[in-house]
Amino acid sequence: MAYTEEELKKELETKEYEYGFYTDIESDTFPVGLNEDIIRKISEKKGEPDWMTKWRLEAFSSFKKMVEPDWSNVKYKKPDLQKISYYSAPKKKPKYNSLEEVDPELLKTFDKLGISVDEQKKLSGVAVDIVMDSVSVATTFRETLAKKGIIFCSISEAIQKHPELVKKYIGTVIPPRDNYYSALNSAVFTDGSFCYIPKGVRCPMELSTYFRINQAGTGQFERTLVIADEQSYVSYLEGCTAPSRDENQLHAAVVELIALDDAEIKYSTVQNWFPGDKNGKGGVFNFVTKRGLCHNRAKISWTQVETGSAVTWKYPSCVLKGDNSIGEFYSIAVTNNFQQADTGTKMVHLGNNTRSTIISKGISAGKSQNSYRGLVKVGSRAKNARNFSQCDSLLMGNNCGAHTFPYIEAKNNSAQVEHEATTSKIGEDQIFYCNQRGIDTEKAIALIVNGFSKEVLNKLPMEFAVEAQKLLEISLEGSVG
Amino acid sequence: MEFKEKLISSYLAFEGDLDLLDSVHQTRAKALRVFEKKGFPTKKDESWKYTSLNALVNADYALFPRSEASIELKDVKKYFLYDTDTYKVIFIDGVYSPFLSNTTHDGLDVCLMSAALTKPKYRNLINTYFNKIASLEESLTALNTSYSKEGAFVYIPKKTVAEKPIEIIHFASGEEHSLWLQPRNLIVVDKNSQVQIIERHQSLKDHPVVTNSVTEVYVHEEAFVDYYKLQNDLTSASLIDNTYIQQAKNSHASVHTFSLGGKLVRNNLRYYHTGQRILSTLKGVTILEGKQHVDHSTMVHHSHPNCESHQDYKGIFSERSEGVFNGQILVEKIAQKTNAFQQNNNVLLDDKATVNSKPQLEIYADDVKCSHGCTIGQMDEEALFYLRSRGIPKKEAKALMTYAFANNVLESVQLPSLKKRINGQIASKLGVNLGFEL
Numbered sequence: 001m002a003y004t005e006e007e008l009k010k011e012l013e014t015k016e017y018e019y020g021f022y023t024d025i026e027s028d029t030f031p032v033g034l035n036e037d038i039i040r041k042i043s044e045k046k047g048e049p050d051w052m053t054k055w056r057l058e059a060f061s062s063f064k065k066m067v068e069p070d071w072s073n074v075k076y077k078k079p080d081l082q083k084i085s086y087y088s089a090p091k092k093k094p095k096y097n098s099l100e101e102v103d104p105e106l107l108k109t110f111d112k113l114g115i116s117v118d119e120q121k122k123l124s125g126v127a128v129d130i131v132m133d134s135v136s137v138a139t140t141f142r143e144t145l146a147k148k149g150i151i152f153c154s155i156s157e158a159i160q161k162h163p164e165l166v167k168k169y170i171g172t173v174i175p176p177r178d179n180y181y182s183a184l185n186s187a188v189f190t191d192g193s194f195c196y197i198p199k200g201v202r203c204p205m206e207l208s209t210y211f212r213i214n215q216a217g218t219g220q221f222e223r224t225l226v227i228a229d230e231q232s233y234v235s236y237l238e239g240c241t242a243p244s245r246d247e248n249q250l251h252a253a254v255v256e257l258i259a260l261d262d263a264e265i266k267y268s269t270v271q272n273w274f275p276g277d278k279n280g281k282g283g284v285f286n287f288v289t290k291r292g293l294c295h296n297r298a299k300i301s302w303t304q305v306e307t308g309s310a311v312t313w314k315y316p317s318c319v320l321k322g323d324n325s326i327g328e329f330y331s332i333a334v335t336n337n338f339q340q341a342d343t344g345t346k347m348v349h350l351g352n353n354t355r356s357t358i359i360s361k362g363i364s365a366g367k368s369q370n371s372y373r374g375l376v377k378v379g380s381r382a383k384n385a386r387n388f389s390q391c392d393s394l395l396m397g398n399n400c401g402a403h404t405f406p407y408i409e410a411k412n413n414s415a416q417v418e419h420e421a422t423t424s425k426i427g428e429d430q431i432f433y434c435n436q437r438g439i440d441t442e443k444a445i446a447l448i449v450n451g452f453s454k455e456v457l458n459k460l461p462m463e464f465a466v467e468a469q470k471l472l473e474i475s476l477e478g479s480v481g
Numbered sequence: 482m483e484f485k486e487k488l489i490s491s492y493l494a495f496e497g498d499l500d501l502l503d504s505v506h507q508t509r510a511k512a513l514r515v516f517e518k519k520g521f522p523t524k525k526d527e528s529w530k531y532t533s534l535n536a537l538v539n540a541d542y543a544l545f546p547r548s549e550a551s552i553e554l555k556d557v558k559k560y561f562l563y564d565t566d567t568y569k570v571i572f573i574d575g576v577y578s579p580f581l582s583n584t585t586h587d588g589l590d591v592c593l594m595s596a597a598l599t600k601p602k603y604r605n606l607i608n609t610y611f612n613k614i615a616s617l618e619e620s621l622t623a624l625n626t627s628y629s630k631e632g633a634f635v636y637i638p639k640k641t642v643a644e645k646p647i648e649i650i651h652f653a654s655g656e657e658h659s660l661w662l663q664p665r666n667l668i669v670v671d672k673n674s675q676v677q678i679i680e681r682h683q684s685l686k687d688h689p690v691v692t693n694s695v696t697e698v699y700v701h702e703e704a705f706v707d708y709y710k711l712q713n714d715l716t717s718a719s720l721i722d723n724t725y726i727q728q729a730k731n732s733h734a735s736v737h738t739f740s741l742g743g744k745l746v747r748n749n750l751r752y753y754h755t756g757q758r759i760l761s762t763l764k765g766v767t768i769l770e771g772k773q774h775v776d777h778s779t780m781v782h783h784s785h786p787n788c789e790s791h792q793d794y795k796g797i798f799s800e801r802s803e804g805v806f807n808g809q810i811l812v813e814k815i816a817q818k819t820n821a822f823q824q825n826n827n828v829l830l831d832d833k834a835t836v837n838s839k840p841q842l843e844i845y846a847d848d849v850k851c852s853h854g855c856t857i858g859q860m861d862e863e864a865l866f867y868l869r870s871r872g873i874p875k876k877e878a879k880a881l882m883t884y885a886f887a888n889n890v891l892e893s894v895q896l897p898s899l900k901k902r903i904n905g906q907i908a909s910k911l912g913v914n915l916g917f918e919l
Contacts (some may be wrong), residue, residue, distance in 0.1 A: 071527065378857075380833065395847035398814060408838040409531075410857045413829035417857035419840070425847040 030087040036060065039187050042087050046156045046190070049163060059176035059186030066180045073371040073403055074340040076311045079250045079285060086188045086221070144204070151196040152207055155223050158194035165196055169227055173256040173293045173319070181252040182289040185221045189254070192222035197232040197263070206461050208237040224255040228263035228298075235266040235461050249274075249284045251309075257292035257300055261322065264299040265292065268460055269316075273308035280338025280367075283310025290314060296322035296351070303459045306333040306341060315373065317346035320354035320382075327356040330456040335368030335400070344374035344405075349385035349415070358389035361453050364400035371403040376419070380411040391421040394452055484538050484661075489517055491544050492627060499630065505598055508612050512626035519620035531805040531837040532747055532776040537691055537719055542661035544628075546574040550654035552685065554581060560650060560683050565898045567679075568647045570633040574654050575662045577631060589641055594632040594665055606636060610669055614725040614753060615697050622723045622749075625695040629665035632694075637674040637704075646677040646896060651694075653718065655686025666696040670704045677707045677896060687717040696724045700732040702756065707895055708734070710748070713741040713906060716771060723749045730756025730785075737894060738765040739903055740775045741910060752781040754788055761790040764890040766903075768883075768910055769802035776805035783816040792823040795887050798834035806838045810853070814845040823853035828860060828886060880913040 030038065039060055043053040068078055145152050151162060158166050176186035193209045209224070228234050238255075251273060259265045267290075276283025286309035292300035302316040312335075318327030329345040347356035356376065364370040370393065378385045393402035404421045426448050434444035492513050496506070521538045522529040550573050561569070568591045571581040577593055584592045597603040598611075612629075616622045633649040651664055670676055684690050700706050712720060720743055726734050740746050752761045767775050781790040796804040806825045827836040840853040860882050868878035884891075887907065894900040908914060 380835075393842075393844070395844070395849075398817075398847050400847070401843070401845040403844060404840075404842040404853070406838075406840060406855065408836070408855055408857065410827075410829060410837075411833075411835045413832050413834055413859060415829065415857055416859070417855070419838075419855040420852070421840075421842060421854075422852040423842055423844050423849060424851075425849075 030085050032083050032085045034081050034084070034086065034188070038086055042188060042190060045087065046159070048156075048159055051163075051167065052159055055171070055176070056187050059183050060188075062177040063180070063183035063187055066177075066183060068180050072313055072342040073369065073373070073405070074311050074313055074342045076285060076340070081184070084250060087190050148201050148204065149198040150201060150203055151194065153194055155189075155192040155194040155225060158225075162194075162196070165227065166194065166225065169256070169258055170223075170225055171256075173258060173291045174254055174289050179289060181287045182254050185223060185252050185254045185289070189221045189223040192224045192253070193226075194224075195226045195234065195236065197228045197234045199229045200231045201229075202232065203234040206235045206237055208239070220249070220251040220253065222253045224253065225258075226256070226265060226267070227258045228260060228265050230260045231262040233264045236268070237461065238267070238269045239272070251284050251286050251288065253288045255288065255290040255316075257290075259292065259294050259298035259300050259325075261296045262298060263295070264301075266301045266303070266461070267292070267316075268303040270305045270460075271308055271312070274310075275308045275337065275339045276310040278337045278366075280310070283339070284308065285310060286312045286314060288314040290316035291319065291346075292317070292327070293319045294322050294325035294327060294351075294354075297324045298322055299326040299328070301326075301328035301330070301459070302345065303330045303456065304332070304343075305456070305460070306331065306343060309341075310339060312339075312341040312343050314343050315346055315375075317348070318356065319348045319350065320356065320385075321350045323351040324353045325351055326354070329356075329358045329360070330459045331360045332363070332453045332456045333361070333370055333372075334363045335365070335370045337366040337368060339366075339368040341369070342371040342373055344372045344391075346375040347377070347387060349376075349378045349382040349387070352383040353385075354382060355386045356388075358387070358391070359455055360389075360391045361456055362391070362393040362402055363396070363449070363453070364393070364402050365396040367399045369401045369403070371405060372421070373405040373407075375407040376409070376417055377407075378410040378412050378415040378417065382412050383414045385412065385415045385417075387415075387417045387419075389417075389419040391419075392452065393421070393423040394449070395423065395425045484541055485520055487541070488544070488624065488628075489513065495545070495628065504608055505611065509627045509629065512612075512617070512623040515617065515623035516620050516627060519623070522620060528778060528807060530839075531803075531807070532745070532774065534745075537745065540659065540689065542659045542689070542691060543657045544661055546576065546654075546657050546660065549576060550574055550656040551580075552578075552652065552654055556685070557581070557652060557683075560652075560681065562646070562648060562679065562896075562898050562902065565646065565896070567645050568643075570647070570649045572631065572651045572664065574656065574660060575631055575651070575664065578652075589638060589643055590634065590636040591647055592634050594634045594667060595630055597634040597667065598630070603634075606669065610667060610697065610699055613697070614699075614727045614751075615695055615723070616725070616751070619723070619749075621693055621721055622695055625663045625665060625693050625723065628663045629695070632665040632667070632696075634666070635668040635670075635676065635678070637670045637676050639671045640673045641671075642674065643676040646679060649678065649680045651682045651692065653682075653684040653686075653688070653690040653692075655684060655688045657688065659689040660691075662690065662692045662694075664692065664694045666694070668696065668698045668706070670698075670700050670706050672701045673703045674701070675705045675707075677709075679709045679711065679896075679899065681711040682714055682718070682720050684715045684718040687715050690718040691721070692719070693721045694723065696722075698724065698726045698734065700726065700728045700734045702729045703731045704729075705732065706734045708736045709894070709896070709899060710736065710738045711903075712739060712743055712746050712775075714743040716742065716744050716773065718743055719745040721747045721749075723751075725751045725753070726761075727753045727755060728759045728761065731758050732756075733760040733762070735762035735893075736764070737890065738777065739906075740765065740767040740769070740777075741906055742769075743773060743775070745774045745776075747776045748778065750777070750779045752790065754783060754785045757785050757787045759785070759788040761788070762893075763790070763792040763794075764893060765794040766887045766890045766907075767794070767796040767798075767804055768887075768907060769797070769804065770799045770910075772801045772803075774803045774805075776807065778805075778807040780809040780811065781821065783810070783812040783819045783821060786815065786817045786819070788816065789820045790822070792825075793890055794825045795890055796825070796827040796836065797830065797883055797886065798827065798836060799830035801831070801833040803835045804837070806836075806840065806855075808839070808853070809841045809843065810851060812842075812844045812846050812849055812851060817846050817848045819846065819849040819851065821849070821851045825853075825855045826886070827857045828883075829857060830859075876911075877913050880908065880911040883907070883911060
């Protein structure tokens with residue numbers, strides 16, 4: 001029987017969330033609520049120095065003056081921030097020296113995730129920093145990295161051991177008062193990753209963190225800070241999953257990247273938070289602030305594969321401050337059932353001869369809404385800025401929506417900005433063309449969807465490809481191929 | 482007293498003087514309440530993000546001219562399409578000028594809004610069409626509605642082709658130190674009919690003038706409306722133009738906007754569909770210098786299947802001028818087989834010129850062809866070199882390329898004499914004489 005788009009749609013809608021398991025690990029969880037005491041307690045619990053506690057409280061005081069923004073093209077029930085527990089850590093919290101010491105329950109979790117730390121360590125050479133319910137439990141390959149002078153650890157450890165670096169850079173790209181959720185994050189973040197690549201060092205392996213929300217009623221507020229010193233290079237991977245739950249879980253992370261002169265940072269995200277069930281119940285609110293700052297001749301490249309979350313609302317951005325700096329953004333956002341996504345990027349051109357590329361692919365199925373929202377801004381003193389943006393949307397079925405909201409602001413006459421966007425469905429003529437050449441409809445759809453997203457998939461680091469492939473299979477390609 | 486308060490308090494005095502239909506009275510009173518509540522839009526409103534009215538509305542304006550200004554035909558003849566015979570509806574400071582106009586009731590109605598709003602003969606038309614598609618929520622439109630009194634009224638009955646184009650011109654004589662005008666036009670084109678309309682706002686002296694104009698256009702089945710907006714005013718004059726167009730099945734409505742001057746120009750152009758197989762065309766050329774500011778805000782609401790829309794806006798900006806394009810295509814779930822296209826190309830000639838562009842697609846139907854493109858760039862240096870190496874001076878070469886850039890829009894102008902006029906205006910704006918016509 002021929003495989004039709006109808007069937008594909010059905011399969012997509014009924015596809016269950018494969019990573020929706022819950023790990024029974026005893027956690028040390030704070031009482032719910034948000035106030036200064038909680039923040040002091042978090043800071044105290046983590047044994048933070050005074051300046052950090054002060055920084056958090058300052059962030060909290062500006063947070064209190066803000067209201068939650070509502071300009072986005074997503075609809076959701078605003079999370080009650082007083083009902084969230086701001087700290088949840090696996091209780092048995094030893095310092096692991098090797099994987100063997102890790103709680104076997106936890107290891108099982110990783111097995112289920114398909115990112116067995118063990119296996120990865122041996123086979124792929126990826127160093128993984130796993131953040132589970134906000135506390136980093138295992139950092140692998142640290143020694144190999146340490147030899148090169150690379151610091152890769154949890155941010156709480158970095159605050160202890162490298163306060164000068166953290167103090168110098170934290171909040172410089174995304175100030176606490178930048179927006180509602182970044183202020184919240186700055187006040188209550190519990191853990192995250194920290195990475196510093198020294199001058200002239202090319203990081204020999206892909207660095208990776210894995211986030212997972214485990215405990216019910218906890219928010220994930222992690223904070224990532226990546227600093228690439230002059231002439232260094234790092235490729236950073238981030239993956240996210242969460243177990244299925246009825247209520248919505250909030251994820252409000254902050255990721256700051258700093259690429260000093262001639263440095264390059266490649267930041268890839270595969271996001272597969274629980275999207276809610278097929279009736280739109282539950283799922284993660286993914287409200288993340290991500291921004292990178294490029295100094296002279298530096299390059300920051302964001303690649304993201306967004307398949308999960310009930311609501312995705314984020315704009316990984318590049319501030320091209322230095323001359324000749326480069327910003328890139330490659331994104332695939334897949335929404336299904338009742339998922340909503342309002343995502344895109346901001347490219348702020350400030351230096352001379354800056355270049356940016358935006359490739360965004362949106363695929364919407366079921367009853368989902370998928371929006372691209374992006375800003376390309378050329379400052380009045382940014383000579384010879386160059387931008388190319390392309391936003392393509394693919395609609396599957398008649399109950400979903402695809403939207404494009406690009407903002408283009410050019411204040412310099414030497415700027416060259418191009419934007420183009422298309423919206424289409426899988427064309428009958430395209431399928432016919434394939435059929436004609438002996439490719440059945442099933443394969444044809446797979447081929448077309450694959451081709452549609454290949455431009456972005458190709459940008460993912462090889463080590464991550466298996467992972468990404470797996471997630472895309474869940475969302476789309478698996479069901480057609 | 483702030484200008485907003487003045488508008489609200491003047492309303493009462495103004496309303497007492499008028500002898501209008503009851504339903505119109507109610508509509509106006511309601512509209513005033515909307516304006517009172519919302520006030521003037523600010524940059525905090527998403528659709529006014531790039532255009533600030535602050536400077537305009539913080540000044541004081543006369544709402545009603547005190548003395549009746551008269552102007553000589555010879556002074557204003559150059560603003561007419563003098564080499565073509567046209568119907569003319571001419572206003573001076575918002576007051577109808579019978580001397581300059583050429584209206585008709587012969588077979589079709591080209592007359593005055595004030596007549597339509599008061600005479601029983603037009604009661605049905607007014608009840609059916611007046612303020613039915615103009616936004617009830619938008620504060621500037623509401624302000625216009627509450628003060629709507631004068632403007633052009635055009636009614637083309639079934640199976641009628643208006644043989645002459647209609648010119649609607651609003652002059653500001655400059656008798657008043659500063660003036661706020663609120664013309665209101667209503668155009669109804671019945672089944673199988675055709676009409677061409679040219680609208681223009683012109684100041685004769687460089688006194689501050691703000692025009693907040695609302696035009697409602699109803700295009701019935703199989704009808705064709707070809708609308709041209711000429712905006713080449715003095716740099717003391719500002720214009721907020723709100724045009725609402727409703728199209729029935731198989732109709733075609735086309736609006737060309739030529740923004741070549743003015744201090745601040747905002748064009749709100751909205752299209753609504755009530756049937757299938759509709760074609761909507763929106764085109765514009767913007768050439769600015771100095772500190773001029775032009776904002777095109779367009780919306781095409783595709784609510785029926787098998788319709789098409791084309792948007793093509795070109796902008797050329799020099800010195801400190803600012804251009805804004807804010808285009809929206811909204812395709813509803815039911816509007817399958819929609820073919821919507823939106824393009825915005827801009828050239829920045831000087832360092833301080835700015836372009837803000839926001840082309841938006843909002844699509845809820847899957848079987849559609851929707852695309853948009855937006856570019857910001859400069860004149861192609863190589864092409865310029867090519868022309869210069871063939872003996873064409875730099876200025877002329879640039880002008881030639883500007884023509885080429887704007888030509889997509891110009892070539893679809895149906896009135897030859899108008900096309901010639903616009904070509905001439907562009908040439909004089911660029912300060913060249915090419916010696917041939919394009």
